[in-house]
Amino acid sequence: MRYERPETIGDATALLASAKGRAFVLAGGTDLLVRMKSDAFEADMVVDIKAVAGMSDISETADGFEIGAAVPCAALGEHAGLVAAWPGVVEAANLIGSTQIQGRCTMSGNLCNASPAADSVPALVAAGARVRIAGPDGTRIVPVEDVPQAPGKTTLKKGEFIAAILLPKPAQRSGDAYLRFTPRTEMDIAVVGVGVQLALDAKGVVETARVALGAVGPKVVLAEQAADTIIGTALDDAALEALAEACSAASNPIDDKRGTAAFRKHVAGVLARRAAKIAYERAGGK
Amino acid sequence: MASVSVSTTLNTDEVEFLCQADETLLDVLRNRLGLMGAKEGCGTGDCGACSVIMDGRVVCSCLVLGAEAQGKTIETIEGMAQGSELHPLQKKFIEHAALQCGVCTPGFLMAAKALLDANPSPTEEEIRFWLAGNLCRCTGYDKIVRAVADAAAEMRGEAS
Ligand SMILES: Cc1cc2nc3c(=O)[nH]c(=O)nc-3n(C[C@H](O)[C@H](O)[C@H](O)COP(=O)(O)OP(=O)(O)OC[C@H]3O[C@@H](n4cnc5c(N)ncnc54)[C@H](O)[C@@H]3O)c2cc1C
Numbered sequence: 001m002r003y004e005r006p007e008t009i010g011d012a013t014a015l016l017a018s019a020k021g022r023a024f025v026l027a028g029g030t031d032l033l034v035r036m037k038s039d040a041f042e043a044d045m046v047v048d049i050k051a052v053a054g055m056s057d058i059s060e061t062a063d064g065f066e067i068g069a070a071v072p073c074a075a076l077g078e079h080a081g082l083v084a085a086w087p088g089v090v091e092a093a094n095l096i097g098s099t100q101i102q103g104r105c106t107m108s109g110n111l112c113n114a115s116p117a118a119d120s121v122p123a124l125v126a127a128g129a130r131v132r133i134a135g136p137d138g139t140r141i142v143p144v145e146d147v148p149q150a151p152g153k154t155t156l157k158k159g160e161f162i163a164a165i166l167l168p169k170p171a172q173r174s175g176d177a178y179l180r181f182t183p184r185t186e187m188d189i190a191v192v193g194v195g196v197q198l199a200l201d202a203k204g205v206v207e208t209a210r211v212a213l214g215a216v217g218p219k220v221v222l223a224e225q226a227a228d229t230i231i232g233t234a235l236d237d238a239a240l241e242a243l244a245e246a247c248s249a250a251s252n253p254i255d256d257k258r259g260t261a262a263f264r265k266h267v268a269g270v271l272a273r274r275a276a277k278i279a280y281e282r283a284g285g286k
Numbered sequence: 287m288a289s290v291s292v293s294t295t296l297n298t299d300e301v302e303f304l305c306q307a308d309e310t311l312l313d314v315l316r317n318r319l320g321l322m323g324a325k326e327g328c329g330t331g332d333c334g335a336c337s338v339i340m341d342g343r344v345v346c347s348c349l350v351l352g353a354e355a356q357g358k359t360i361e362t363i364e365g366m367a368q369g370s371e372l373h374p375l376q377k378k379f380i381e382h383a384a385l386q387c388g389v390c391t392p393g394f395l396m397a398a399k400a401l402l403d404a405n406p407s408p409t410e411e412e413i414r415f416w417l418a419g420n421l422c423r424c425t426g427y428d429k430i431v432r433a434v435a436d437a438a439a440e441m442r443g444e445a446s
């Protein structure tokens with residue numbers, strides 16, 4: 001195996017594109033190094049992107065925030081502007097692992113590892129985040145939900161990697177939230193995770209909403225019908241009930257040691273209701 | 287496999303080493319540099335026994351490649367005491383009997399040091415959350431949490 005540490009995006013994509021066998025991007029390594037230790041794993045090259053210019057920066061732009069692919073999740077929670085604008089996204093990212101993991105793990109790695117239970121992904125999808133993908137033929141920008149394809153598989157092509165996550169500027173009177181269910185409070189994998197983002201009109205009626213579900217299918221679910229149930233409401237009990245039902249219906253989970261499918265469907269509804277309430281309060285609704 | 291040549295700052299010393307591309311920082315510290323303080327409890331990021339501080343952040347050295355140490359500043363337990371003068375955290379761990387077998391101790395001390403560097407007066411809850419990635423099979427955690435709180439108080443100049 002070769003270890004490479006390119007300093008430009010061009011060099012990184014060239015290395016990834018020219019790799020003969022399997023090449024892996026290395027961000028925080030909290031998934032990749034665990035995998036590297038298993039006997040079944042084979043890599044010919046690891047391309048560490050942390051020295052690539054700009055990869056470790058969080059910048060506020062005219063359109064919102066640009067988060068470099070190598071920014072560790074701990075740094076998200078230390079960025080006051082980002083916490084104020086996207087508290088749900090930051091909370092989701094800060095749920096990953098322990099203090100030690102936080103110092104290394106990235107949202108881009110969380111996304112590209114393509115685990116259905118990745119915590120930051122439903123929050124990013126709810127927020128309407130996009131990624132900037134760099135590749136041998138230039139860059140393209142795609143919605144976060146288009147990156148994972150199936151467990152452990154992404155839609156990135158050979159030579160491509162995520163250079164940055166782009167979060168929009170939050171709308172007026174908007175808020176977001178992410179909640180997960182885990183048997184333990186720390187250091188556990190989500191049995192279900194739900195991200196909600198909504199914006200209100202001046203009277204406190206939900207104008208737009210996005211709801212995303214994690215760990216209830218092979219990849220993150222953007223639950224558009226669930227979001228529709230709360231649009232036009234002031235998030236009264238009937239709306240919350242409809243939201244919960246729609247989220248359960250949108251879930252297509254499996255039974256495994258972490259929980260049964262029936263339990264997951266139920267919990268998806270419960271968490272959606274609670275996350276929606278938090279997002280509503282953050283948006284200034286009463 | 288290609289060897290990688292790495293220069294890094296380790297406990298204020300400039301250090302150079304050669305390692306394999308897939309070798310972890312933990313293995314480099316223990317097997318090449320003779321620093322046995324960081325322990326391998328799990329090798330998968332779950333136990334924190336391998337904790338070191340890299341550029342100011344506490345990390346699991348079992349999930350860092352040796353090659354990634356290039357140009358970084360690494361602090362390990364071996365650099366914690368100043369000569370024969372123990373760090374306040376080390377003294378308080380002894381005073382509070384916050385260790386039994388000691389396998390987890392270097393990791394707890396490095397994680398706790400990173401906490402107090404960032405937050406000189408953590409609450410008990412903050413201490414417990416910060417140290418959630420460090421496992422101890424012996425002490426039951428209570429004495430560790432008290433030792434950290436007491437060390438923090440001493441470092442703030444408050445009498446305990
Ligand atoms: C103890 C422990 C606890 C954990 N707890 C959680 C948890 O609670 N919730 C959770 O969701 N996850 C958890 N994880 C998993 C992991 O920490 C996260 O998925 C993390 O966000 C991965 O980010 P990374 O930067 O470390 O990724 P890496 O390990 O560097 O990479 C992960 C994968 O993505 C690819 N990749 C990385 N960056 C890019 C990029 N920019 N472009 C293209 N491909 C890329 C890599 O090649 C690799 O295949 C835990 C892991 C450990 C070890």
Ligand code: FES
Binds near residue numbers: 327329330331332347
């Ligand atoms: S040995 Fe690194 S976390 Fe357990």
Ligand code: FES
Binds near residue numbers: 391422
């Ligand atoms: S003292 Fe034995 S594991 Fe902590």
